[in-house]
Amino acid sequence: xxxxxxxxxxxxxxxxxxxxxxxxxxxxxxxxxxxxxxxxxxxxxxxxxxxxxxxxxxxxxxxxxxxxxxxxxxxxxxxxxxxxxxxxxxxxxxxxxxxxxxxxxxxxxxxxxxxxxxxxxxxxxxxxxxxxxxxxxxxxxxxxxxxxxxxxxxxxxxxxxxxxxxxxxxxxxxxxxxxxxxxxxxxxxxxxxxxxxxxxxxxxxxxxxxxxxxxxxxxxxxxxxxxxxxxxxxxxxxxxxxxxxxxxxxxxxxxxxxxxxxxxxxxxxxxxxxxxxxxxxxxxxxxxxxxxxxxxxxxxxxxxxxxxxxxxxxxxxxxxxxxx
Amino acid sequence: xxxxxxxxxxxxxxxxxxxxxxxxxxxxxxxxxxxxxxxxxxxxxxxxxxxxxxxxxxxxxxxxxxxxxxxxxxxxxxxxxxxxxxxxxxxxxxxxxxxxxxxxxxxxxxxxxxxxxxxxxxxxxxxxxxxxxxxxxxxxxxxxxxxxxxxxxxxxxxxxxxxxxxxxxxxxxxxxxxxxxxxxxxxxxxxxxxxxxxxxxxxxxxxxxxxxxxxxxxxxxxxxxxxxxxxxxxxxxxxxxxxxxxxxxxxxxxxxxxxxxxxxxxxxxxxxxxxxxxxxxxxxxxxxxxxxxxxxxxxxxxxxxxxxxxxxxxxxxxxxxxxxxxxxxxx
Ligand SMILES: Cc1ncc(C[n+]2csc(CCOP(=O)(O)OP(=O)(O)O)c2C)c(N)n1
Ligand SMILES: [Mg+2]
Numbered sequence: 330x331x332x333x334x335x336x337x338x339x340x341x342x343x344x345x346x347x348x349x350x351x352x353x354x355x356x357x358x359x360x361x362x363x364x365x366x367x368x369x370x371x372x373x374x375x376x377x378x379x380x381x382x383x384x385x386x387x388x389x390x391x392x393x394x395x396x397x398x399x400x401x402x403x404x405x406x407x408x409x410x411x412x413x414x415x416x417x418x419x420x421x422x423x424x425x426x427x428x429x430x431x432x433x434x435x436x437x438x439x440x441x442x443x444x445x446x447x448x449x450x451x452x453x454x455x456x457x458x459x460x461x462x463x464x465x466x467x468x469x470x471x472x473x474x475x476x477x478x479x480x481x482x483x484x485x486x487x488x489x490x491x492x493x494x495x496x497x498x499x500x501x502x503x504x505x506x507x508x509x510x511x512x513x514x515x516x517x518x519x520x521x522x523x524x525x526x527x528x529x530x531x532x533x534x535x536x537x538x539x540x541x542x543x544x545x546x547x548x549x550x551x552x553x554x555x556x557x558x559x560x561x562x563x564x565x566x567x568x569x570x571x572x573x574x575x576x577x578x579x580x581x582x583x584x585x586x587x588x589x590x591x592x593x594x595x596x597x598x599x600x601x602x603x604x605x606x607x608x609x610x611x612x613x614x615x616x617x618x619x620x621x622x623x624x625x626x627x628x629x630x631x632x633x634x635x636x637x638x639x640x641x642x643x644x645x646x647x648x649x650x651x652x653x
Numbered sequence: 654x655x656x657x658x659x660x661x662x663x664x665x666x667x668x669x670x671x672x673x674x675x676x677x678x679x680x681x682x683x684x685x686x687x688x689x690x691x692x693x694x695x696x697x698x699x700x701x702x703x704x705x706x707x708x709x710x711x712x713x714x715x716x717x718x719x720x721x722x723x724x725x726x727x728x729x730x731x732x733x734x735x736x737x738x739x740x741x742x743x744x745x746x747x748x749x750x751x752x753x754x755x756x757x758x759x760x761x762x763x764x765x766x767x768x769x770x771x772x773x774x775x776x777x778x779x780x781x782x783x784x785x786x787x788x789x790x791x792x793x794x795x796x797x798x799x800x801x802x803x804x805x806x807x808x809x810x811x812x813x814x815x816x817x818x819x820x821x822x823x824x825x826x827x828x829x830x831x832x833x834x835x836x837x838x839x840x841x842x843x844x845x846x847x848x849x850x851x852x853x854x855x856x857x858x859x860x861x862x863x864x865x866x867x868x869x870x871x872x873x874x875x876x877x878x879x880x881x882x883x884x885x886x887x888x889x890x891x892x893x894x895x896x897x898x899x900x901x902x903x904x905x906x907x908x909x910x911x912x913x914x915x916x917x918x919x920x921x922x923x924x925x926x927x928x929x930x931x932x933x934x935x936x937x938x939x940x941x942x943x944x945x946x947x948x949x950x951x952x953x954x955x956x957x958x959x960x961x962x963x964x965x966x967x968x969x970x971x972x973x974x975x976x977x978x979x980x981x982x983x984x
Pocket of ligand 2: 832833834835
C-alpha cells in the first residue's frame with residue numbers, strides 16, 4: 330500500500346500502462362517537461378522520453394485528431410484536454426469522428442484511445458474552466474465515460490480505459506487532485522461499467538459521481554446521527570451505466586437521490602431517474618429527487634461557487650425533508 | 654507534356670484505366686441518383702480524376718488514404734471493389750459498410766482507404782495521427798490526405814499542418830483546388846490567391862502548385878513528396894488545380910459558374926487529355942478501347958450487383974457502436 334494523491338495516481342496509472350504496452354503514448358499541452366497543468370503527469374517524460382510523452386501546441390483539434398488517427402492505425406494514445414470546458418473547441422473530433430466511426434464503417438475501424446481531462450468546479454476559476462461536462466459525452470452514442478473519485482479508482486479505471494478497445498473519456502475531477510488515498514502495490518486494473526457501494530444503509534439510496542461522492546458520504550454521516558441510514562453508491566462510470574447495482578439498492582431502500590455536479594438540465598441523473606422510474610417504479614416509496622448544481626454558468630467568487638455546488642448539508646437536507 | 658522515360662507504358666495505361674474507371678463510375682452514380690436508386694446525397698469527382706489516379710498510382714500499397722465526402726474517386730483509386738461502393742451509395746447489404754456510412758463515408762481498411770470525412774477539415778489532424786503511428790513504429794508508411802480548397806480556411810487545417818511540421822510526420826496534404834467551395838468561389842473568401850500554397854510558408858513548407866488535370870504531373874509530384882515523407886523529411890502540402898465538371902452535389906447544376914470558365918476547364922478534361930497523349934505517344938487505339946470496354950462492363954456488372962442486393966439486415970441498426978459488436982450502454 331502507498332499513500333497517493335489523486336494527481337499522483339494519474340501518473341501511476343499512466344506509468345503502469347506505458348510500461349506494460351509500448352504502443353501506449355501520452356500527448357497533450359504541457360504534459361511533458363512541465364508535468365501537466367495540474368501536475369498529474371510529473372516524471373513521465375523523464376521515464377519514457379519525448380517520443381512517447383509529447384508536448385503539443387495549443388491545438389485541441391490536432392491533439393484529438395492525432396489521437397484518433399494513431400488509434401486507428403495501431404497505437405493506444407492517451408490524449409489530454411487540459412480543462413474539460415475545452416472539449417467545446419474539438420467537439421467535432423470527439424462527437425462526430427471518434428464516436429461515430431466504428432458504427433459508420435460497419436466495425437472496420439477500432440479506436441482504442443483515452444482522452445483525459447480536468448473536469449468540474451471548486452477551484453474559483455470561473456465559468457470557462459469549471460463546468461462538469463460529463464453529460465455532454467454521455468449524450469453521444471459510441472463514447473464510454475468514466476469519472477473516478479479515489480486514487481485507487483484513478484489507477485484501476487485508467488488502466489481499464491487504456492486496455493478497452495473503445496474510446497473512453499476519462500474525467501479527472503480537479504477538486505479531487507489533492508485528495509489522498511491508499512493505493513495497493515503492484516498492478517491495479519479495474520472494470521469499466523461497475524458502480525461501487527461505498528456505504529450501506531437501509532433508508533435511502535444516494536448515487537453520486539466523482540467529487541460528489543465524498544460529499545454524499547459526508548451527508549450520509551450527518552444523517553446517520555439522526556437515525557437515517559443511507560446507502561451511497563459511487564457510479565464511477567456513466568457509459569457503460571451500472572443500472573443493476575442502483576436498482577438492487579433502490580429495491581432495498583425505496584428512495585433514490587442523485588447528486589450531480591453538472592448543471593441541472595440533462596445531467597446524468599436525469600437519465601438514471603428515467604431508467605429507475607421505468608424499471609423500479611413499484612420499489613419506490615417516494616419521488617426520485619435530483620440534487621444538482623443549478624442551471625447557471627459557475628461563478629468565480631468562492632462564496633457564490635460554494636453556493637452553487639451541491640454541499641453535504643444541502644444533500645442531507647434534501648434527504649431529510651423527503652424521508653425524515 | 655511530360656515524357657519521363659521512367660514512367661513506362663504499363664503505368665500510363667494503369668493511370669488511364671483508373672481515370673476512366675472513376676469517370677465511368679461517377680457518371681453512372683449520377684444517373685442512378687437521378688433515377689432515385691442512389692439516395693441522400695453524393696459528391697462526384699468528374700473532372701478531378703487525375704489527382705486520385707496520380708496519387709493512387711504513386712502510393713505504396715500500405716500507404717493510407719484519407720478523403721472527404723467527395724471520396725468515391727479515392728476509394729476507386731485504391732481499388733476498392735466497385736460493387737461494394739455502388740452498394741453503399743444505394744444503401745444495400747452488399748455495400749462497403751453495409752449501408753451504415755453512405756456515399757460520404759467510404760472506408761475500406763483492407764485497402765488502406767482510411768475513411769471519407771464529411772466535416773470539412775476534420776481528417777487533416779486524423780491523417781497526421783496515422784502518420785504518427787508510422788513514425789513511432791517505423792513502418793515507412795505515409796498518410797495522404799485529400800481535401801478541398803474550402804478546407805484551407807478552417808482551423809483544423811492549420812492545426813494539423815503545424816503539428817505535422819513540428820513533429821516531422823510522414824504525411825502529405827493534397828488540396829484539390831476546384832476553385833469553389835459549395836457555391837462560393839474560394840477567391841471571394843480567402844485572403845491569399847493560392848488557398849493552400851500561400852499558407853505553406855507559415856509552416857516552413859515549400860509552396861507547391863501543380864496542374865491537377867495532368868495525371869503525369871500529379872504522378873511525378875506524388876512520387877516526390879511521398880519519397881520525402883518516407884525518408885523522414887516531414888510533411889508536404891500540394892495544391893492541385895482542377896475543376897469539377899458538374900455541381901457540388903446531388904443535382905446542383907452549378908449555375909453560379911461563368912460559362913467561359915466552365916468551357917475553359919472542360920477543354921482541359923484530364924481523361925480526354927490523357928487519352929490523346931497516349932495516342933500521340935504511339936499507343937494503338939485498340940488497346941485503349943479494350944481497357945475502356947472492360948471498365949464499361951465492370952461498371953455495368955457492379956451496378957447490377959448492387960441493384961440486386963437486398964437492403965441491409967435490420968439487426969445492423971444495433972451493431973458495432975462498441976467493439977463488443979453491440980450498442981449496449983448499460984447492464
Ligand atoms: C465544418 C463544415 N462546414 C460546412 C460544411 C458544409 N459543406 C459541405 S461541402 C462544403 C464545401 C467544401 O468545399 P471544398 O473544401 O472546396 O471541397 P469541394 O466540395 O470543392 O471538394 C461545405 C461548406 C461541412 N460539411 N463541414
Ligand atoms: Mg472546392
